[in-house]
Amino acid sequence: MPMDDEMNAETGTAPESRSALRRKRERELRLRMVLNAAETLFARQGYHQTGMEEIADMAEVSTGSVYFYFKNKEDLLINLMKEIGYQLRELLGTELNKTDLSLDSLRNIAVAFLEDFCARHPEKIAIFFRESVGQSREVEEVRKEVFLRLVSDIKEALLRIADRLDRRFVSDAAPEVIAVCIVGIYDRLACHYLLWRDHPKNIMDAADEVIGFMLGGVEKLLGNTEQ
Amino acid sequence: MPMDDEMNAETGTAPESRSALRRKRERELRLRMVLNAAETLFARQGYHQTGMEEIADMAEVSTGSVYFYFKNKEDLLINLMKEIGYQLRELLGTELNKTDLSLDSLRNIAVAFLEDFCARHPEKIAIFFRESVGQSREVEEVRKEVFLRLVSDIKEALLRIADRLDRRFVSDAAPEVIAVCIVGIYDRLACHYLLWRDHPKNIMDAADEVIGFMLGGVEKLLGNTEQ
Amino acid sequence: MPMDDEMNAETGTAPESRSALRRKRERELRLRMVLNAAETLFARQGYHQTGMEEIADMAEVSTGSVYFYFKNKEDLLINLMKEIGYQLRELLGTELNKTDLSLDSLRNIAVAFLEDFCARHPEKIAIFFRESVGQSREVEEVRKEVFLRLVSDIKEALLRIADRLDRRFVSDAAPEVIAVCIVGIYDRLACHYLLWRDHPKNIMDAADEVIGFMLGGVEKLLGNTEQ
Amino acid sequence: MPMDDEMNAETGTAPESRSALRRKRERELRLRMVLNAAETLFARQGYHQTGMEEIADMAEVSTGSVYFYFKNKEDLLINLMKEIGYQLRELLGTELNKTDLSLDSLRNIAVAFLEDFCARHPEKIAIFFRESVGQSREVEEVRKEVFLRLVSDIKEALLRIADRLDRRFVSDAAPEVIAVCIVGIYDRLACHYLLWRDHPKNIMDAADEVIGFMLGGVEKLLGNTEQ
DNA sequence: CATGAATGAGTCTTCATTCAT
DNA sequence: CATGAATGAAGACTCATTCAT
Numbered sequence: 001m002p003m004d005d006e007m008n009a010e011t012g013t014a015p016e017s018r019s020a021l022r023r024k025r026e027r028e029l030r031l032r033m034v035l036n037a038a039e040t041l042f043a044r045q046g047y048h049q050t051g052m053e054e055i056a057d058m059a060e061v062s063t064g065s066v067y068f069y070f071k072n073k074e075d076l077l078i079n080l081m082k083e084i085g086y087q088l089r090e091l092l093g094t095e096l097n098k099t100d101l102s103l104d105s106l107r108n109i110a111v112a113f114l115e116d117f118c119a120r121h122p123e124k125i126a127i128f129f130r131e132s133v134g135q136s137r138e139v140e141e142v143r144k145e146v147f148l149r150l151v152s153d154i155k156e157a158l159l160r161i162a163d164r165l166d167r168r169f170v171s172d173a174a175p176e177v178i179a180v181c182i183v184g185i186y187d188r189l190a191c192h193y194l195l196w197r198d199h200p201k202n203i204m205d206a207a208d209e210v211i212g213f214m215l216g217g218v219e220k221l222l223g224n225t226e227q
Numbered sequence: 228m229p230m231d232d233e234m235n236a237e238t239g240t241a242p243e244s245r246s247a248l249r250r251k252r253e254r255e256l257r258l259r260m261v262l263n264a265a266e267t268l269f270a271r272q273g274y275h276q277t278g279m280e281e282i283a284d285m286a287e288v289s290t291g292s293v294y295f296y297f298k299n300k301e302d303l304l305i306n307l308m309k310e311i312g313y314q315l316r317e318l319l320g321t322e323l324n325k326t327d328l329s330l331d332s333l334r335n336i337a338v339a340f341l342e343d344f345c346a347r348h349p350e351k352i353a354i355f356f357r358e359s360v361g362q363s364r365e366v367e368e369v370r371k372e373v374f375l376r377l378v379s380d381i382k383e384a385l386l387r388i389a390d391r392l393d394r395r396f397v398s399d400a401a402p403e404v405i406a407v408c409i410v411g412i413y414d415r416l417a418c419h420y421l422l423w424r425d426h427p428k429n430i431m432d433a434a435d436e437v438i439g440f441m442l443g444g445v446e447k448l449l450g451n452t453e454q
Numbered sequence: 455m456p457m458d459d460e461m462n463a464e465t466g467t468a469p470e471s472r473s474a475l476r477r478k479r480e481r482e483l484r485l486r487m488v489l490n491a492a493e494t495l496f497a498r499q500g501y502h503q504t505g506m507e508e509i510a511d512m513a514e515v516s517t518g519s520v521y522f523y524f525k526n527k528e529d530l531l532i533n534l535m536k537e538i539g540y541q542l543r544e545l546l547g548t549e550l551n552k553t554d555l556s557l558d559s560l561r562n563i564a565v566a567f568l569e570d571f572c573a574r575h576p577e578k579i580a581i582f583f584r585e586s587v588g589q590s591r592e593v594e595e596v597r598k599e600v601f602l603r604l605v606s607d608i609k610e611a612l613l614r615i616a617d618r619l620d621r622r623f624v625s626d627a628a629p630e631v632i633a634v635c636i637v638g639i640y641d642r643l644a645c646h647y648l649l650w651r652d653h654p655k656n657i658m659d660a661a662d663e664v665i666g667f668m669l670g671g672v673e674k675l676l677g678n679t680e681q
Numbered sequence: 682m683p684m685d686d687e688m689n690a691e692t693g694t695a696p697e698s699r700s701a702l703r704r705k706r707e708r709e710l711r712l713r714m715v716l717n718a719a720e721t722l723f724a725r726q727g728y729h730q731t732g733m734e735e736i737a738d739m740a741e742v743s744t745g746s747v748y749f750y751f752k753n754k755e756d757l758l759i760n761l762m763k764e765i766g767y768q769l770r771e772l773l774g775t776e777l778n779k780t781d782l783s784l785d786s787l788r789n790i791a792v793a794f795l796e797d798f799c800a801r802h803p804e805k806i807a808i809f810f811r812e813s814v815g816q817s818r819e820v821e822e823v824r825k826e827v828f829l830r831l832v833s834d835i836k837e838a839l840l841r842i843a844d845r846l847d848r849r850f851v852s853d854a855a856p857e858v859i860a861v862c863i864v865g866i867y868d869r870l871a872c873h874y875l876l877w878r879d880h881p882k883n884i885m886d887a888a889d890e891v892i893g894f895m896l897g898g899v900e901k902l903l904g905n906t907e908q
Numbered sequence: 909c910a911t912g913a914a915t916g917a918g919t920c921t922t923c924a925t926t927c928a929t
Numbered sequence: 930c931a932t933g934a935a936t937g938a939a940g941a942c943t944c945a946t947t948c949a950t
Contacts, residue, residue, distance in 0.1 A: 027930090046361060048275070052924060053933090062932045064926085073924065130367075133360035134273060140357075144423045151419070170439065177436035180419050181412045188411025192378070196371045209404035209448060212397065216447025217440035246950060254913080278940060289915045294942070473929060481934080500815060502729070506920065516936045521921070584821075587814035588727060594811075598877045605873070624893065631890035638869025639862045646832070646861050650825045663858035666851065667898035674897020675890060708909090733945060734912090743911045745947085754945065 031069045033059040035083070038076045043123035047077060047131040077132060078142045084128045085146035089153055091117060096157055101164040105157065106182075106218065107211045113186055114207050118194050125190045147183065154179035158218070167222045174221045182214060258296045260286040262310070265303045270350035274304060274358045304359060305369050311355045312373035316380055318344060323384055328391040332384065333409075333445065334438045340413055341434050345421050352417045374410065381406035385445070394449045401448045409441060485523045487513040489537070492530045497577035501531060501585045528589075532596050535586050538578045539600035543607055545571060550611055555618040559611065560636075560672065561665045567640055568661050572648050579644045601637065608633035612672070621676045628675045636668060712750045714740040716764070719757045724804035728758060728812045758813055759823050765809045766827035770834055772798060777838055782845040786838065787863075787899065788892045794867055795888050799875050806871045828864065835860035839899070848903045855902045863895060 037058035041050040052073055056063045070076045095112050099105040118125055132143055158175040162168060169175055189210060193203035264285035268277040279300060283290045297303045322339045326332040345352055359370055385402045389395060396402055416437060420430035491512035495504040506527055510517045524530045549566050553559040572579055586597055612629045616622060623629055643664060647657035718739035722731040733754060737744045751757045776793050780786040799806055813824055839856045843849060850856055870891060874884035 023930090046363065048362070051922090056933095063924095063934095064932055065930080067925070068930070130361040134357040134362075135275070136273065147419070148423075171436060173432060174436045174439075177433045178440055180415055180433070181437060181440050184411040184413075184415025185408045186411075187415055188407055192374070192407050196375075205400060206404045206407075209398060209401045210408060212401075212447050213405055213408050213444035215444075217442075217444040220439050220443025220446070221436060250913085250950080257914095279942080280940085283916095290917095290941090291915050291943085292913080295913070295915095300941070477929080477934090484935095500817065502816070505918085510937095517921085517938095518923085518936050519934080522934065522936095527920070584815040588811040588816075589729070590727065601873070602877075625890060627887060628890045628893075631887045632894055634869055634873050634887070635866045635891060635894050638865040638867075640865070641869055642861055642865025646828070650829075659854060660858045660861075663852060663855045663902060664862060666855075666901050667859055667862050669898075670901025671894035671896075671898040673901070674893050704909095732943090737912095744913095744945095745911055746909080748946070749909070 042131045043126035081132050084124045110211050151179040269358045270353035308359045311351045337438050378406040496585045497580035538582045564665050605633040723812045724807035762813050765805045791892050832860040
């Protein structure tokens with residue numbers, strides 16, 4: 001059984017004493033507090049304007065402890081990015097599984113992003129679309145990977161939708177380009193309406209138009225039903 | 228004669244002696260060299276990874292001179308951003324003036340951006356879409372302003388095109404939202420295909436699909452001809 | 455036992471383990487070494503001619519450590535000033551407590567200042583009467599406070615002496631003015647004879663005359679015995 | 682005639698053409714403006730907080746011109762100090778010449794210092810008693826010289842007064858010590874009441890007490906009339 | 909002589925990271 | 930494992946001074 005294997009591999013001992021369990025729980029709690037503190041502070045004051053000690057303070061641990069959980073400041077940011085990237089992909093997958101793979105799926109995904117993600121986690125948006133940009137070669141590399149995966153997911157979804165509708169894209173490149181465009185739209189939308197918020201219009205008010213725009217674009221690149 | 232002196236004093240610029248002219252020319256040359264050096268280095272190694280001395284060296288001036296032309300490192304970046312923003316708007320305006328305000332204008336703008344700007348000035352793209360992001364409150368403020376103006380330009384163009392075609396957008400908000408989407412598409416497109424270039428596909432190959440996508444989106448948000 | 459833990463938590467300082475005590479001792483030792491190094495170097499080469507690294511070197515700590523103990527260079531100077539000011543006041547208080555509050559107290563104070571303080575701590579004199587003058591608004595503010603307190607102390611002493619002798623000053627302002635004069639005399643005396651020492655006369659040789667001068671002045675401003 | 686000699690030595694030519702005269706006048710005017718600007722700014726913002734360019738601006742000349750008139754920043758300060766020192770000595774001499782060399786001369790000098798100098802030229806006080814302190818070895822050297830001369834002047838005055846009164850000081854050292862004390866009193870008085878002015882009492886209100894104190898001190902160190 | 913742009917050595921200060929306890 | 934004091938390399942910025950025009 002894989003479960004047994006994993007347990008053995010992790011602990012080496014079978015019974016998992018109560019104190020060991022508690023220690024493990026505390027360890028994870030601490031790691032989470034550090035991550036949350038970093039997220040909050042990076043989003044609020046910016047990555048460079050936030051010091052490790054500040055993060056440690058807010059997480060109620062010592063500076064040294066932060067370095068126990070994360071290799072360095074960059075690693076902290078990268079973990080945050082990966083986590084947010086994962087959550088975004090999950091949101092995407094969840095929405096796709098709920099639908100019938102019609103073009104309306106795209107609407108659902110957009111609504112989920114705008115209503116569930118942006119509105120509820122503006123700090124994550126700030127991290128992902130602002131603070132993690134242009135900080136270092138390593139961070140940029142991770143950014144690329146995360147975006148690539150996101151784009152790939154959307155591309156796959158588009159292909160499956162097209163398949164389901166029995167339609168073909170005007171070119172092989174089209175699905176990916178559309179995916180890149182969609183990600184770009186989300187990106188700027190969030191920056192524009194959410195982060196530069198002194199704009200009178202709320203991000204939600206733009207939802208209908210954005211969805212219309214995207215659907216229009218996708219339709220255009222979908223040729224007619226193959227006979 | 229004292230009268231002459233006074234007259235010169237009034238003119239302010241006096242007779243513009245040849246040496247004075249040359250001095251002015253040199254001054255502007257130096258400023259340009261600093262700006263160019265900063266652009267190159269920021270794009271190549273990143274804003275934070277570039278030191279003022281490095282910039283001075285490449286510009287063949289002293290550290291002090293850099294500070295004679297620019298208040299500080301941030302000011303250097305801001306000047307770069309504003310310049311690039313201005314060039315982008317100009318490109319936009321030029322293309323619009325060349326066309327008949329049909330929907331094809333959007334195609335021309337896209338082609339100009341992708342072929343003329345991205346291909347020729349990848350460093351400017353790196354500065355504008357990567358290095359200037361999330362560096363400080365002040366920089367972010369300028370970024371916002373530049374983007375807002377760009378969005379506003381595109382929005383105006385869309386309205387004029389709609390007017391010319393005698394069509395109306397589905398909502399008042401639509402033009403601006405479309406503008407934001409278009410900027411977002413350009414942004415991510417440049418990052419994706421130009422900056423993360425180990426991707427086999429060249430940015431130019433995506434042009435057709437992108438233009439199709441955008442046109443499809445715009446069409447969708449343009450109601451039918453008013454009867 | 456958890457109870458013990460709680461009790462310790464309440465105490466705040468816990469059992470004060472031996473290692474913790476030593477750590478504290480070392481911390482204070484380090485702070486003192488930095489302060490001493492700064493005092494020596496400021497007095498020897500001047501405040502502006504002394505770099506933070508130099509201080510760190512002499513104190514045998516790193517540059518960063520200096521900033522761990524003191525906010526900045528100014529803070530270092532201010533700490534020095536306050537310390538010296540405190541020592542001067544203490545010297546004053548000690549002498550007054552030893553005497554019978556006759557006019558001879560003034561003699562004792564003068565002797566203590568000249569013999570104990572000036573002779574033993576010329577660097578402190580240099581800091582207090584030379585290096586801390588006119589360095590910045592903040593430093594000047596602290597200087598003022600320290601001097602004000604010194605003047606106030608002397609004024610109080612004068613009032614108590616007058617009370618003890620059953621005599622009154624010629625005016626309400628007199629005690630303070632005298633205090634200011636006395637501080638001024640000490641100030642210049644120290645600068646003149648101690649810091650500009652190529653003068654053949656030693657500061658101690660001036661003691662008798664100074665004391666005579668001061669006593670004469672005080673007497674003059676003390677009206678005759680109230681009948 | 683010494684005047685002729687000097688003129689010849691200076692110019693080499695006898696007639697002194699009108700334009701040469703004007704040039705000389707302008708030169709001196711400029712020098713004065715620089716000196717005044719420096720005095721104002723040093724007193725207002727402090728020596729180190731004032732830049733050469735600032736001084737040049739206020740004097741309405743170029744940075745380079747300042748260096749034509751003065752070797753460097755230090756030289757500017759030194760000139761200011763010497764000028765003020767000279768004015769103080771002159772004030773002293775003038776007062777002494779006006780009087781009959783009685784002890785009242787000391788009163789007159791004090792009044793002149795407090796009323797004429799302090800009240801009218803607080804910036805000079807700030808320069809002389811604050812800004813020029815502890816700035817560099819060179820400045821300190823000049824400070825010493827100026828003070829020494831001042832002390833010497835007062836000492837001579839005291840001796841002449843004693844002589845006139847047919848009295849002797851208790852010791853040979855006394856006159857100098859008294860002089861040092863008097864200078865110290867003036868020094869601190871000016872700093873205390875003039876520069877740290879949030880004190881409710883004005884410097885003039887302290888005059889009577891100060892004079893009383895000084896006279897009392899001097900009297901004390903003057904033995905009785907030689908029989 | 910006046911100008912003011914150019915210089916560049918010098919300094920303070922920050923902060924991510926380490927490590928002895 | 931947690932702690933937090935110590936480290937020191939790195940970097941932005943200043944400003945007195947010079948000098949070609």
